[in-house]
Amino acid sequence: MSSKVTIHEVARLSGVSIKTVSRVLNREPNVKTDTRTRVQEAVAALNYRPNISARSLAGSKAYLIGVFFDNPSPAYVTDVQLGAIARCREEGYHLIVEPIDSEGDVAAQIEPMLSTLRMDGVILTPPVCDNPTVLAVLEAEGVPYVRLSPDQDLDRSAHVRMDDVRAAYEMTAHLIALGHTDIGFIKGHPDHGASHLRYEGYAQAMTVHGHAVRESHVEQGYFSFRSGFEAAERLLAGDDRPTAIFASNDDMALGVMAVANRLRLNVPETLSVAGFDDTPGAKVVWPQLTTVRQPIQAMAAAAADLLLGGTKRGEGEAPPSRLLDFELVVRESTGPVR
Amino acid sequence: MSSKVTIHEVARLSGVSIKTVSRVLNREPNVKTDTRTRVQEAVAALNYRPNISARSLAGSKAYLIGVFFDNPSPAYVTDVQLGAIARCREEGYHLIVEPIDSEGDVAAQIEPMLSTLRMDGVILTPPVCDNPTVLAVLEAEGVPYVRLSPDQDLDRSAHVRMDDVRAAYEMTAHLIALGHTDIGFIKGHPDHGASHLRYEGYAQAMTVHGHAVRESHVEQGYFSFRSGFEAAERLLAGDDRPTAIFASNDDMALGVMAVANRLRLNVPETLSVAGFDDTPGAKVVWPQLTTVRQPIQAMAAAAADLLLGGTKRGEGEAPPSRLLDFELVVRESTGPVR
DNA sequence: ATAAGCCATGACAGCCTTGTCAAGGCGAGC
DNA sequence: GCTCGCCTTGACAAGGCTGTCATGGCTTAT
Numbered sequence: 001m002s003s004k005v006t007i008h009e010v011a012r013l014s015g016v017s018i019k020t021v022s023r024v025l026n027r028e029p030n031v032k033t034d035t036r037t038r039v040q041e042a043v044a045a046l047n048y049r050p051n052i053s054a055r056s057l058a059g060s061k062a063y064l065i066g067v068f069f070d071n072p073s074p075a076y077v078t079d080v081q082l083g084a085i086a087r088c089r090e091e092g093y094h095l096i097v098e099p100i101d102s103e104g105d106v107a108a109q110i111e112p113m114l115s116t117l118r119m120d121g122v123i124l125t126p127p128v129c130d131n132p133t134v135l136a137v138l139e140a141e142g143v144p145y146v147r148l149s150p151d152q153d154l155d156r157s158a159h160v161r162m163d164d165v166r167a168a169y170e171m172t173a174h175l176i177a178l179g180h181t182d183i184g185f186i187k188g189h190p191d192h193g194a195s196h197l198r199y200e201g202y203a204q205a206m207t208v209h210g211h212a213v214r215e216s217h218v219e220q221g222y223f224s225f226r227s228g229f230e231a232a233e234r235l236l237a238g239d240d241r242p243t244a245i246f247a248s249n250d251d252m253a254l255g256v257m258a259v260a261n262r263l264r265l266n267v268p269e270t271l272s273v274a275g276f277d278d279t280p281g282a283k284v285v286w287p288q289l290t291t292v293r294q295p296i297q298a299m300a301a302a303a304a305d306l307l308l309g310g311t312k313r314g315e316g317e318a319p320p321s322r323l324l325d326f327e328l329v330v331r332e333s334t335g336p337v338r
Numbered sequence: 339m340s341s342k343v344t345i346h347e348v349a350r351l352s353g354v355s356i357k358t359v360s361r362v363l364n365r366e367p368n369v370k371t372d373t374r375t376r377v378q379e380a381v382a383a384l385n386y387r388p389n390i391s392a393r394s395l396a397g398s399k400a401y402l403i404g405v406f407f408d409n410p411s412p413a414y415v416t417d418v419q420l421g422a423i424a425r426c427r428e429e430g431y432h433l434i435v436e437p438i439d440s441e442g443d444v445a446a447q448i449e450p451m452l453s454t455l456r457m458d459g460v461i462l463t464p465p466v467c468d469n470p471t472v473l474a475v476l477e478a479e480g481v482p483y484v485r486l487s488p489d490q491d492l493d494r495s496a497h498v499r500m501d502d503v504r505a506a507y508e509m510t511a512h513l514i515a516l517g518h519t520d521i522g523f524i525k526g527h528p529d530h531g532a533s534h535l536r537y538e539g540y541a542q543a544m545t546v547h548g549h550a551v552r553e554s555h556v557e558q559g560y561f562s563f564r565s566g567f568e569a570a571e572r573l574l575a576g577d578d579r580p581t582a583i584f585a586s587n588d589d590m591a592l593g594v595m596a597v598a599n600r601l602r603l604n605v606p607e608t609l610s611v612a613g614f615d616d617t618p619g620a621k622v623v624w625p626q627l628t629t630v631r632q633p634i635q636a637m638a639a640a641a642a643d644l645l646l647g648g649t650k651r652g653e654g655e656a657p658p659s660r661l662l663d664f665e666l667v668v669r670e671s672t673g674p675v676r
Numbered sequence: 677a678t679a680a681g682c683c684a685t686g687a688c689a690g691c692c693t694t695g696t697c698a699a700g701g702c703g704a705g706c
Numbered sequence: 707g708c709t710c711g712c713c714t715t716g717a718c719a720a721g722g723c724t725g726t727c728a729t730g731g732c733t734t735a736t
Contacts, residue, residue, distance in 0.1 A: 004453075006692065017716045022694060030714060049453040053395040054692030057721050062391065074618070078412035082437055094455060097419055097435050115342075115387040117432060225622050251622065258624040261599060280412070284563050284589065284619050286596040344722060355686045360724060368684060392722030395691050 005048040014042035025050055052094075056118065063093050065307060066122040068110065068134065070100040075280050076296060080125055080148065083300030091308050093120070106133045114141045121145060121307035123300065127192075129159075146303040151193030158306045158319040160299045164194050167292045167326040168201025168248070171274050173209070174290075174328060175244045179337035180272060181211050184242035186221040186231045186252050195223075198248040198276060217242050221252045228252025232259035236271075243337045244272035250279040250291055257285055257333070268335030278329055287332030295324050343386040352380035363388055390432075394456070401431050403645060404460040406448065406472065408438040413618050414634060418463055418486065421638030429646050431458070444471045452479045459483060459645035461638065465530075467497075484641040489531030496657040498640045502532050505630045505664040506539025506586070509612050512628075512666060513582045514547050517675035518610060521549070522580035524559040524569045524590050533561075536586040536614060555580050559590045566590025570597035574609075581675045582610035588617040588629055595623055595671070606673030616667055625670030633662050 007025075011018040016035060023031050024039040031039075042048075056062040065088055069077050085095050096119060100109055113119075114137070122145040128134050129147035135156065138145045147159040175183050185202050188195030199218075206213045219231035228247050232255055235245060247253035253275030257267060265271045267287055275282060275291040282289035302322045345363075349356040354373060361369050362377040369377075380386075394400040403426055407415050423433050434457060438447060451457075452475070460483040466472050467485035473494065476483045485497040513521050523540050526533030537556075544551045557569035566585050570593055573583060585591035591613030595605060603609045605625055613620060616631035640660045 008692085018693080019695095019716060019718095020714085023715090026694085030712095032714065035714080047453075049450055051395070051456070051692055052454050053391045053400065053456070054721095055694075057389070057391040057395050057723090058692070058694040059721090060694090074412040074414075074416035076412075077416050081435055085435075085437055092454070094434050094436075094451065096432050097423075098432075099420055099423055112387055113432070115385075116390050116430070118389070118391070229624075254622050261624070281619055281622050284592050285623075286567075286599070342722095346722085356723080357686060357688095357725095358684085361685090364724085368682095370684065373684080389722055392691090393724075395693085395721090396723040396725080397691085398724090 005046045010042045010048045014039045062118045064119045066096045066119045068100050069125045070102045070128045079296035080300040083297030084304045087301040087304035107137050123303045146306045160302045160322045162294050164197035165201040168198040169205045172202045172205035176209050180244040182242045184217040184235045184245040186219050186247040188248040189222045223249050225251045225255045228255025232256040246274045250275035250277045250282050272334040290331045290334040291329050293327040293329050343384045348380045348386050352377045400456045402457045404434045404457045406438050407463045408440045408466045417634035418638040421635030422642045425639040425642035445475050461641045484644045496644045498637045498660045502535035503539040506536040507543045510540045510543035518582040519549050520580045522555040522573045522583040524557050524585040526586040527560045561587050563589045563593045566593025570594040584612045588613035588615045588620050610672040628669045628672040629667050631665040631667050
């Protein structure tokens with residue numbers, strides 16, 4: 001029996017009008033404590049749940065938050081969903097997931113769902129969070145949105161980020177603390193803003209600790225396993241090889257490990273390897289990878305929080321944003337220099 | 339301007355009643371072709387989209403399909419979402435994702451969302467698809483559901499599966515065709531139905547081709563990297579080692595590769611390794627893993643199709659189900675015996 | 677030609693909740 | 707003791723769409 005208890009029955013049982021029940025449900029002020037309690041009891045007794053369709057038709061809210069993604073990493077996407085849901089459930093909101101095909105006509109994809117569903121807000125993950133068309137459509141439709149780790153136009157909207165520079169700095173410092181002075185670096189895809197930030201953190205740490213950033217030990221990569229593999233082949237070719245390599249993401253670090261394996265260089269005895277992102281692959285390799293963990297779930301939860309009005313935004317103020325802490329995950333792929 | 343064009347305006351522009359517009363929108367019969375065209379033009383001209391809340395309040399459908407999951411594999415979850423969405427979009431349905439915490443009070447989690455949202459159907463992934471409480475609540479609420487790769491009670495509901503036995507059979511046959519006769523096998527988690535099916539396929543193939551299933555070359559694993567690693571250590575310990583190992587999932591196969599690496603056994607020259615599932619990790623290892631690909635997206639699409647009434651179900655008939663084809667993905671980790 | 681029946685369309689109620697506005701009750705200030 | 711104003715509550719309409727039923731025109735069977 002798909003119990004379709006309506007607000008009327010609750011009203012009748014508790015002896016008040018449906019409007020008062022509505023008030024209690026929406027935590028509106030100006031309801032006597034006594035009345036409130038009585039209504040709540042009736043709600044519990046009847047196991048009543050408001051009908052979300054009727055609610056959003058009558059009111060302004062849809063109780064739906066969208067998550068748009070076009071992200072190649074399933075682990076990332078899932079974490080975002082988990083984080084966002086955690087916060088949404090507290091307020092009775094639900095998550096609508098919408099994969100976006102950035103190659104296709106983006107506007108044609110999102111415009112219909114926006115006008116059909118009337119979502120209360122949207123969370124944008126990279127790289128859609130930097131897609132100008134998406135942002136434009138969202139703004140035109142008047143749908144609030146929060147971007148996760150955006151690259152560009154930071155002031156354009158609310159967003160949540162992690163401090164990539166500092167994370168890369170600390171990872172480099174970790175290697176330096178282990179005695180490494182000659183640390184190779186593999187850059188990420190040049191179109192991705194994080195690439196520059198991570199390189200900057202690396203360079204800063206080297207400079208601050210008095211070690212030179214050797215051009216020949218900095219390679220361009222593209223965030224893929226293959227690009228990391230190839231970069232590592234170049235870095236480890238001659239005799240003048242670095243004692244540690246910091247790849248700006250895990251996939252590339254895995255490429256480095258593969259090369260080390262082929263060259264019979266023991267990790268971490270002969271070569272320390274560090275990654276960035278803490279992807280699932282980082283634990284599925286031997287030795288397990290030292291890396292940086294982004295608090296993805298927490299970031300998504302923060303994004304949902306921003307949307308649900310955790311922070312009220314005044315007129316004219318800059319859009320709110322949050323900067324979250326990363327976590328250095330030291331595992332077995334980095335060790336003292338020998 | 340979040341254009342809130344209503345059905346009235348479409349009706350006015352096309353010179354018919356709102357009911358007729360509604361009929362066109364819902365592809366109902368008994369509308370003159372001429373009228374239908376005129377309405378469609380008006381819809382296009384005004385860029386009208388029906389309001390889903392109003393729609394579901396008035397009618398019976400909510401235009402929402404839920405996906406419940408409690409699956410440790412993000413890649414799997416994402417694929418399911420992608421596959422389901424593909425089919426849902428065709429019909430104007432949207433996807434609500436709901437992670438379930440199987441450890442907690444499952445009924446308390448899903449009961450509210452079911453009665454609040456009134457979803458039209460739910461897709462259940464393993465392992466929630468075998469959670470009796472979940473099934474019971476869904477049935478009590480009268481919400482149709484389709485299970486993906488269920489283990490138990492196949493006739494209880496509609497479901498979509500892949501032929502694990504045949505897949506394991508063919509993978510084994512592939513190894514045999516390469517000249518292997520002594521093929522080790524690592525079983526999956528005993529609580530997971532697929533484990534038995536995959537083992538059965540392996541055993542069948544061995545027997546049919548006249549090779550003995552050697553007890554000492556069959557190890558128990560638990561679908562984790564670590565369990566694969568340990569099983570491989572045992573299998574590869576003595577001199578009497580198999581020339582190939584078929585692990586019943588990729589994570590364990592990766593564990594096998596790690597051991598082979600440590601023991602300096604070249605893959606595939608000295609040892610062939612095969613996995614199952616085609617997880618992302620399968621391509622991020624060197625050499626890349628030969629494995630079995632489940633058509634997860636297609637399976638999810640089929641599930642959505644079942645829900646959306648792709649197959650009408652008569653009274654008293656058995657719940658509909660679909661059996662999809664797998665794909666043998668031969669990469670570099672398997673080779674001829676030497 | 678006439679009755680029966682189907683097709684195409686429209687009028688209207690209803691889905692369940694929230695927003696608006698009005699009304700009654702009661703304490704505070706003069 | 708009376709007015710003012712706030713607190714609490716309720717009546718009613720509105721929100722956009724679909725279901726039901728009625729209507730009139732036209733085709734088919736007799």
